[in-house]
Amino acid sequence: MRVSKHLPAIHVEHNKNTMNCPTEKMPIPDKVYVSMVQHIGAPCQPKVAVGDLVKVGQVIGDSDAYVSAPIHSGVSGKVTAIETTMTSMGIWDPIVTIVLDKKQEVVEGLAPPVVTDKDSFLKAVRDSGLVGLGGAAFPTHVKFNPKNLDEVDTLIINGAECEPYITSDYRAMLEDTDYIIGGIKNTMKYLGIKRCIIAIEENKAPAIKLLRDLLKDSPEIEVMELRSLYPQGAERVLIYEATGRVMPLGKLPADIGAIVSNITSIITLEKYLQTGMPLVAKRITVDGTAVRTPKNVEVLIGTPINEIIEFCGGYKRVPRKILMGGPMMGRAIYDDGTPLIKNNNAILAFDKEWAEFPKETACINCGRCVKACPLHLMPTSIFKAYDKKDIETLKKLKVPLCMECGCCSYVCPAKKQLSFINRLAKQLVQEGGKK
């Protein structure tokens, strides 16, 4: 039963400073560093060796595991090193270093895939190297192939882009509009889905209008306006807002008849279907108080972040925090030489004033976090139970449901890191369950 039309959400300053910055293509760098861990699932093994020559579009990493996606080279040049380093995710990861020959030769036999049915479509999705580009990086071919595909009646395209600062999806909607429509139609055709909802936050009115005009004659594809609130783009929230369906803990979207795909993923897929060029470059937003000229940039995967920032005029102020992704859910990195990976949609660099948080004070029991949680969790009770390491209560409070959107931390007047405590509590429940 649908009790209310909307789930709770919070207002976060949009700061979409780069909305009107058309995407600029960044010149190719001298070296790229391609990570073998760019998706959720089994990491890739390098398919090249030191000294090999690689070309644009060539597979350089792959895995036999089902939940994985191949990694391609976006450059032509010579592999000079394969080293294991610590990534920003905190795991050890082989990185393939390629020195560019600057010729950008395309690999032989690169051509649009032949797609005739569901199986060849899914193979093409895997071959394109596509992962969920909204941030989760779940291999798309796995998501598109649930056990109960026949029960899926709705494809939801996520164009919410609810994170502050980021405008790369918005620019994609304006600049690659045709690919969106083509990609949706192909996906619906080969997966046999009857209906599609493109959900876009209302602060992107030009994109909504553009898509509505182009889709006048396609009644099966609906463009839906979402409220401009955070976190409208989170999968659970989005499905509820778009269809009113509730996805219980431990269920997948397909179990309630929906498949959700990010709008940039659909564009990337359609580009591959039309040209055969896999996912090797990414449109990202570069912004933040420490960046001189905020921009939207198309960058090759593997380009070091400091070179991307250099392309955007360099640092205006000394950076104290650099994020991969948005400020609500993005990851803080400890080295600006970190290379770009597939699911990055923004690089944000902030100065000292912005990066340092006020001191935590005592919880005053105001209930703001309870009111803010989109999934009706009670962060204040969770953190009190976590303090006592009370696994039973944490289970009752359903902490594993937390999607770490950060709303509770954002609204807390005591500046408690509630979202972080939820993460720790989730881990505690998981470990406690095993014993």
Added chain:
Amino acid sequence: MSRYSQGSLIVSSSPHILDNITTTRIMLDVIIALTPAFIMSGVIFGPRAILLTVTCVAACVAFEAAFRYITKKDNTITDLSAVVTGMLLSFNLPANLPYWMAIIGCFVAIVIVKQLFGGIGQNFANPAITARIVLLVSFATPMTTWPLPKQVMEAADAVTGPTPLGILNMGTGLEAIPSNMDMFLGFIGGSLGETSTIALLIGGIYLLARKVIEPAIPVAFIGTVFIIALITGQDPIFHICAGGVMLGAFFMATDYSTSPLTTPGRIIFGIGCGLLTMIIRLYGSYPEGVSFAILLMNILTPHIDSLSRRALYGVMKRGEEK
């Protein structure tokens, strides 16, 4: 090319931006909201009322600072919660109460009710309410000797008289009950900060507008008082303007640490406060029941919280999954 790495960059868990709301800002809003009533107390009862409030605020801040210093804890006076407690306590006292009694009240509020339970957010009962009740049972006569408006200053033996609720409670001389307009403006006998309905209403609306409090508790509290007065054939306007209902509903019952977390819980809490207030007023031996009502509901808050837990997303009430 410049490189920034470990040591110069902060690595922390998301989110990386926070709202600019702080505990201090919330308390400051409450102080701003209490200011109209503070000014009206001076207009109605004269400088003695202002001085008593200043004394209470100073004493509360001093007790908090001293306690935190002696127990070697972080000094928390900058969160302004002690200032709020001091103001609220003095608003619940008669304007001519001896200063030393007021200071004892401050000690009870800050040290016993608030700090001994762990400081801000940890106390289970409202400090100002509890302190007022302690004073009421300890010093019954001075705590119920109400100066009448504008007469405090005139002579050493200032003219005192009963509050409107006192008149009602005695059941005689009912013609002495002031007009609703006098009660709305506050020119009646009573605690120094509770008499002016209009000033408290302005403050309450400010708190609602600033989203410091949500309407659930005040609306449920005042609404219940109104309805019970109607049912029992009393003047509902009289009952919501008399005594501490306005002060209690907007400023005391809404205290975060001692009221429920969720909106349904807050509605139950507000109804309970209104119900108990009216039962004490109509059937008890005390003329006024707001303090006792709020204190009793404070004690029930943890139970209301566990009964009014929200249905989690994707989980039915009894914990079954949908």
